Each structure stands twice: as structure tokens, then as C-alpha cells.
Amino acid sequence: MSYYITFLFIIFTLTSYSQNWLKVDSVFAVSGVTVKSFSAPAFADLDNNGTHDMFLGNITDVVDFFWNNSTDFPSTFSKDTSLLWNIYSGGLINTNSDYPALVDLDIDGDFDLVIGGYYGLLYYENVGTTTQPEFVKNDTVFTIVNTLIGGDPKPALADLDGDGDYDLLVGIGESFVPGPDPGLTLGFRNIGTAELPQFELDAALVAGIPDVGLNSYPALADVDGDGDYDLLLGRDGAALFYYKNTGTINSPVWTRDHSTFASVETQTYWKNPTFVDLDYDGDLDLVYGQSTGILYVYRNNGTPTNPLFQLYPDYFKVIKLDGSGGTASLADFDGDGDYDLLSGMWDGKFYYFRNDGTNKKPVFNRVNMPFSSLTVNSYSSPLFVDIDGDGDYDIVSGALNGQVYSYINNNGSFTLDNSIFGFIDVGWMSIPTLADLDGDGDLDLLVGAEAGSEYRYYENTGSNVFVQNNTVFAGIVFPGYSRPTLADVDNDGDYDLIIGRSNGAIIYYRNDGDETSPIWVRADSEFDGVKVKQNAHAGLADLDGDGRPDMVLAEYDGNFTFYKNLFAISSTEPDHNHLVSGFELYQNYPNPFNPSTTINYHIPSAISTEGRNLRVLLKVFDVLGNEVANLLDEVKPAGYHSIEFNAAELSSGVYFYQLSATGGTGSFIETKKMIVIK
Numbered sequence: 001m002s003y004y005i006t007f008l009f010i011i012f013t014l015t016s017y018s019q020n021w022l023k024v025d026s027v028f029a030v031s032g033v034t035v036k037s038f039s040a041p042a043f044a045d046l047d048n049n050g051t052h053d054m055f056l057g058n059i060t061d062v063v064d065f066f067w068n069n070s071t072d073f074p075s076t077f078s079k080d081t082s083l084l085w086n087i088y089s090g091g092l093i094n095t096n097s098d099y100p101a102l103v104d105l106d107i108d109g110d111f112d113l114v115i116g117g118y119y120g121l122l123y124y125e126n127v128g129t130t131t132q133p134e135f136v137k138n139d140t141v142f143t144i145v146n147t148l149i150g151g152d153p154k155p156a157l158a159d160l161d162g163d164g165d166y167d168l169l170v171g172i173g174e175s176f177v178p179g180p181d182p183g184l185t186l187g188f189r190n191i192g193t194a195e196l197p198q199f200e201l202d203a204a205l206v207a208g209i210p211d212v213g214l215n216s217y218p219a220l221a222d223v224d225g226d227g228d229y230d231l232l233l234g235r236d237g238a239a240l241f242y243y244k245n246t247g248t249i250n251s252p253v254w255t256r257d258h259s260t261f262a263s264v265e266t267q268t269y270w271k272n273p274t275f276v277d278l279d280y281d282g283d284l285d286l287v288y289g290q291s292t293g294i295l296y297v298y299r300n301n302g303t304p305t306n307p308l309f310q311l312y313p314d315y316f317k318v319i320k321l322d323g324s325g326g327t328a329s330l331a332d333f334d335g336d337g338d339y340d341l342l343s344g345m346w347d348g349k350f351y352y353f354r355n356d357g358t359n360k361k362p363v364f365n366r367v368n369m370p371f372s373s374l375t376v377n378s379y380s381s382p383l384f385v386d387i388d389g390d391g392d393y394d395i396v397s398g399a400l401n402g403q404v405y406s407y408i409n410n411n412g413s414f415t416l417d418n419s420i421f422g423f424i425d426v427g428w429m430s431i432p433t434l435a436d437l438d439g440d441g442d443l444d445l446l447v448g449a450e451a452g453s454e455y456r457y458y459e460n461t462g463s464n465v466f467v468q469n470n471t472v473f474a475g476i477v478f479p480g481y482s483r484p485t486l487a488d489v490d491n492d493g494d495y496d497l498i499i500g501r502s503n504g505a506i507i508y509y510r511n512d513g514d515e516t517s518p519i520w521v522r523a524d525s526e527f528d529g530v531k532v533k534q535n536a537h538a539g540l541a542d543l544d545g546d547g548r549p550d551m552v553l554a555e556y557d558g559n560f561t562f563y564k565n566l567f568a569i570s571s572t573e574p575d576h577n578h579l580v581s582g583f584e585l586y587q588n589y590p591n592p593f594n595p596s597t598t599i600n601y602h603i604p605s606a607i608s609t610e611g612r613n614l615r616v617l618l619k620v621f622d623v624l625g626n627e628v629a630n631l632l633d634e635v636k637p638a639g640y641h642s643i644e645f646n647a648a649e650l651s652s653g654v655y656f657y658q659l660s661a662t663g664g665t666g667s668f669i670e671t672k673k674m675i676v677i678k
Contacts, residue, residue: 025079063087169188359542426455491548504535595647655675
């Protein structure tokens with residue numbers, strides 16, 4: 001008996017894929033939502049399927065977008081990098097990423113996008129449909145507004161005067177562009193029409209709203225269910241400012257309310273709020289971003305007219321540092337059979353993330369340890385390593401001052417030992433890595449540096465006597481701010497060299513020699529698709545129990561990214577099933593592409609336990625629903641599968657695919673989009 005699966009190409013994915021590495025966001029971001037500094041969430045049902053999809057602003061580079069996978073509470077989300085691709089395809093000049101807002105500004109039945117930031121308010125009209133959005137820039141709507149608001153405006157839009165069109169509130173933030181005082185909230189009345197808005201400054205819309213500090217971040221919603229819009233102001237301060245609308249739907253009167261949001265924490269100093277019915281119970285919940293990027297959720301456990309906001313921790317749980325300067329070292333520090341994570345940070349301390357999962361499925365949680373109070377003063381880069389050979393893990397760390405520090409573990413008490421590496425100084429920003437590079441049974445030391453030419457390699461000649469050796473890495477050009485890691489990436493029994501760059505990319509030298517005489521062959525293409533924003537630092541270990549070293553990539557902003565290793569290690573098909581147990585349709589890679597791309601999908605083993613393999617149909621369609629390619633129609637067993645699609649005969653544009661399965665244990669459907677560029 002066979003089951004029938006249809007692939008019709010339409011939506012997007014929770015992972016990204018390269019030839020050798022599979023990025024799995026859910027390891028460090030349980031919900032699938034990854035964050036960047038100073039996050040600004042906004043929600044809208046972009047595909048008209050009854051779920052709240054999320055735009056996430058930040059101060060880093062581009063607005064991130066995530067599809068909501070279900071109406072379950074809590075839900076999971078899938079990141080889609082192609083929805084906003086056209087906005088940023090020309091680079092970051094004349095674009096914003098700080099404060100997205102979704103609103104049907106032209107009253108045509110779909111959501112349009114407004115993004116606030118350095119270039120004022122930028123408007124992107126949705127020229128697609130209610131199920132397939134497509135955003136195109138419109139430079140006319142906010143022309144006058146942008147002359148009055150500076151370079152850090154946060155928009156909030158709602159019909160504040162009851163005339164059927166959207167009015168505008170703009171919170172003013174700190175900016176290098178001249179403008180109003182940060183902390184003010186300006187009101188703009190729509191004196192145009194619903195279809196053609198025209199905004200005019202009108203102080204009456206914000207009468208009674210004070211300057212709330214260095215930033216003002218307004219959110220409008222009917223919080224108390226009385227039929228008009230209330231106002232919540234986030235700010236560069238620990239507390240939110242809430243104003244009930246005690247006027248009417250036609251004429252707001254703002255009255256400060258100190259009690260409704262009294263339960264909200266006051267530890268994070270910067271808050272950017274929005275409202276959404278996240279649990280689909282008919283009332284509005286509160287979600288806000290803050291400076292480290294972590295999203296807070298306060299669930300409304302009251303009623304639509306009498307809200308009661310209570311913290312719901314870990315909905316958007318992200319395992320990350322609370323600051324910048326992340327690094328990665330993996331070792332089974334607690335001896336429970338799985339790999340734990342050690343990271344440095346700008347403050348010079350050591351941060352420990354214990355693996356509370358298994359050796360096949362990691363679950364990291366930050367835990368304070370006896371070494372948590374230790375510091376190298378600034379920009380630590382610690383490694384777990386048994387430097388004294390006594391069977392437990394010591395810590396070796398670099399620092400901003402270019403020196404290398406060793407802390408010896410004596411029954412859980414760590415003591416600084418300057419005798420081992422006290423003579424080393426590479427100038428600035430030392431990043432050490434240790435491995436037995438000459439096969440003599442002890443650990444040798446490689447140190448990256450701020451100036452690439454200042455890297456140093458020290459051979460351990462025995463008893464931790466380190467002698468500089470200038471020949472082993474002769475011919476390798478280390479970049480500035482290099483972050484080297486020695487690990488057996490290709491499982492051939494010798495150490496390869498991975499160098500994280502300041503631009504977030506990876507330089508890879510495969511060792512084609514042996515464990516005593518390395519021969520370095522540059523092979524960056526084996527890390528194609530692997531990149532973070534800034535200052536990549538790799539830690540490698542087999543985190544999913546399949547015999548291959550996986551990678552945790554740390555970056556400057558304190559985030560960690562998990563990459564599953566897909567390198568072949570034997571003639572048998574590798575086992576991919578540790579982290580994915582159900583149907584999965586992965587985003588084609590590369591995307592956009594010209595002319596070829598790879599499509600990957602996974603069929604769960606449970607479907608074929610009784611020999612009932614799946615019949616797979618893979619087709620490609622254009623935006624009008626016309627079939628343009630029939631790629632596959634055959635029975636497939638459980639596991640991972642790949643197929644290459646060559647679009648040489650197609651013109652530039654958007655094309656779609658969908659995975660559906662029915663029968664047996666139930667049904668499944670998923671849709672994704674691909675973009676051809678010529």
C-alpha cells in the first residue's frame with residue numbers, strides 16, 4: 001500500500017541548507033525565532049491561514065520574517081529570508097530594519113508594510129494577494145512626515161478619529177539625524193482618504209502624552225475592550241507607560257493608568273511593545289522586544305474587558321549571551337555523556353551552558369559555575385581543555401590584551417596558572433585553540449590575533465613546554481581578528497583548520513596530510529552557506545550522535561547557531577533522523593538562484609515501518625498556478641531526499657511548491673516559494 005505526496009512549490013522553511021551543513025534554528029531558539037539586538041516585533045496573518053506571522057525588527061541589518069506554523073499555544077515559527085528579499089536586494093543603503101508595522105494602509109484587503117529607522121518611515125505596498133504577499137516600495141506617502149520626525153521613528157497606525165482611515169503616531173528615538181527631542185510622541189491625522197492617505201501633524205491626537213525619555217515606542221490596541229484604541233509606550237527605560245483612551249472612538253483622551261501593566265518586569269531598560277492574540281483566546285496578549293533581542297510574552301489571563309497580564313516565560317526562548325563577543329567551546333564538562341558549551345563575552349568572564357538534553361538531541365541551559373566569577377578583564381575566548389593531563393577540564397582563554405590565560409581545575413576549584421602561557425602576547429585580541437597537531441600525545445597551541453600576521457603557533461615539546469614554530473602554518477594567510485579552531489571536520493583522523501572571520505564567514509583549510517604532518521588545502525566551498533553577521537567562532541563536536549562533528553557558530557552579538565554536519569563519513573547512507581522526526585520540506589538552496597537549485601525533503605520513518613513507502617510527486621508552478629515543471633513521480637522510502645532543479649528554461653520571477661500527504665496516520669501539507677533571477 002502506498003501513500004501519495006504532492007509537492008506544489010509555495011511557502012518557506014525553518015532551516016537553511018548548504019551542501020554540507022544543515023542550519024537548525026530550534027537548537028538555540030526553541031520556537032524557531034532567532035533574535036538580534038534591540039528587537040521590535042510586529043504580527044500579521046500574511047498568508048490568511050488564521051495564524052499570526054511575525055516580522056522582527058532590529059538595529060543590525062534587515063527585518064527578519066517568520067511564518068507561524070499553527071494556532072497551537074505555544075506555536076513554532078519558520079524563518080523565511082525570501083519574503084523581504086526584494087527590499088534589501090540592492091544593499092542596506094536607503095533601507096530600514098528597526099521598527100516594522102503591518103497595516104492595510106491602502107484599504108485593499110491585504111497587509112502593507114511600514115518600516116521605521118534611519119531613513120524615516122519607508123512604505124512598502126502589498127501588490128500581491130491576501131495569501132501571497134509581495135511588497136513594493138512607495139516613496140510618496142510619508143514624504144512630508146519624514147521631514148518632521150528625525151532618523152529613529154517608531155510608527156503606530158490606527159483609526160484614531162473614527163473616519164475610516166488610518167492615522168499615525170510616531171515615537172521619536174535617539175538619532176544622528178536632526179529631529180524632535182527623543183521621547184516625544186507625535187500625532188499625524190490622515191486628512192486624505194482611506195485609499196490615498198495624506199498625513200498632517202496634529203498635536204490634538206497626542207494631547208497629554210509626555211516626553212517619556214530618550215525613546216518613545218507607541219503601540220495602539222483596544223486593550224480594555226471598550227471599542228476605542230488605547231496607547232502603550234515602550235521607552236528607553238525600565239517601565240512601560242500606559243494610557244487608557246477615556247474619550248471616544250472619534251476623539252481620544254489619554255489618561256495614565258498605573259495598574260494594568262504593573263506586573264511587567266522592570267529589569268530590562270529598553271522595551272518595544274506590540275499586542276497580538278498569541279494564544280487565540282479572544283483577548284490581546286503583550287509581546288515586547290528589548291536590547292539583547294530576547295522577546296518577552298505576557299499572556300492575558302483575564303478577559304477582553306478586564307485584562308490580567310502574566311509573564312509566560314520561554315515562549316520565544318533563545319539561548320544566548322546577555323552581551324556581545326560570543327565564542328564557542330564544546331566538551332562533556334559534567335561527564336553525563338553529552339557536550340556542554342562554554343563561551344566568552346566582552347566583559348571577560350566565562351559563561352557555561354549545560355546540555356540538559358541527550359547525546360542525540362542537545363538542550364542547552366545557562367548555569368552558573370565556580371568559574372563564572374573568573375575574568376580576563378575583556379573579551380574572553382575560553383576553551384574547555386585538560387591542559388594538565390589529570391583527567392578533568394581546565395580552562396584556557398584569550399583576551400583583548402593579547403595574552404593567554406590558563407585556569408587549572410582542582411576538584412572544581414579553578415586557579416590561575418601564569419607559568420604555562422605567561423610569556424605569550426600576540427598584541428591584541430588573542431583567540432587560542434589547542435590540539436595534538438603533531439601526534440605526540442600532548443596539546444599544541446595556535447593563537448589568532450587582531451593583526452592576522454601576529455598569529456602564533458606553539459609546539460608542545462613535552463610537559464607543557466611550548467616553543468614557537470613558524471613552519472606548520474607557513475603559507476596560510478590569517479585574516480585580521482581571526483578566530484581559529486582545530487577539529488577533525490572530515491572525520492579522517494587528523495585535525496583540520498577552521499578560521500572564523502570578522503565578517504562572519506568561514507575560511508577552511510582541510511588537512512590532506514596526516515596526524516603528524518599536516519598538509520593544508522584551502523576548501524572554503526565546503527562551508528558554503530555558513531555565515532553569521534560578525535566575528536564567527538566555531539566549536540565542533542558530535543552533538544546528535546551520528547558520528548560526525550556538528551558545529552556551534554558563535555558570533556559577536558551573543559547568538560549561537562547550530563549547524564548539523566552532513567558530510568559523508570562512510571559508504572553507508574548517514575542517519576539524519578536525530579533532529580527531524582516528521583515531514584519536512586526544506587527551503588531550496590541557493591535561493592534566489594540561477595539557473596540551478598537543490599530541493600531537500602524528509603519523510604518520517606514511522607510512515608514506512610510496515611513497508612508502506614510514499615509515492616512522491618514534485619511539481620513547479622508559476623505565480624498564476626500554471627505547471628512549469630514535473631520533477632518527480634515515484635515511490636520514496638523514509639529518510640532525507642534531494643533533487644536538483646534546473647530553471648534554465650524559465651524566466652526570472654517567483655515560483656511555488658507544496659508538499660502534501662494523505663492516508664494512513666493522517667494528512668500533511670506544506671508550501672514554499674523559490675525565486676529565479678537572471
